[in-house]
Amino acid sequence: MSATPDIAAQLLFPPNVQYNNARLYTVKFLSACFAGAVAGVLGLENTLGFALFILSTLLTSACIYVKCKGRPGKYVPGGWWELVNPGQDNMFSFVLVWTLFYGIVHVYD
DSSP: OOOOHHHHHHTSOHHHHHHHHHHHHHHHHHHHHHHHHHHHHHTOOTHHHHHHHHHHHHHHHHHHHHHTTTOGGGTSTTTHHHHHOOOHHHHHHHHHHHHHHHHHHHTTO
């Protein structure tokens, strides 16, 4: 029996979805901050820094995908797209932490 998206959305319990979204946002935020710190400490510039951000986002998404047992649509509305989407806030957090650590480590080089 194939469920349409509307029927599948009705099967999700709203408090659980809200909890899962909050945890997903937290994990993505921490991943972006750690990637920014690594990029800053390593002294990466331009596209290499953003490549590290994309790599960390994909790695985080893959880990969460495995944790969801290959069915992210069961836990998060939007499914795999919601896992891969880095979000604007996380990108800004990455850049902020990246420039902070780059300035701290490489300011007198």
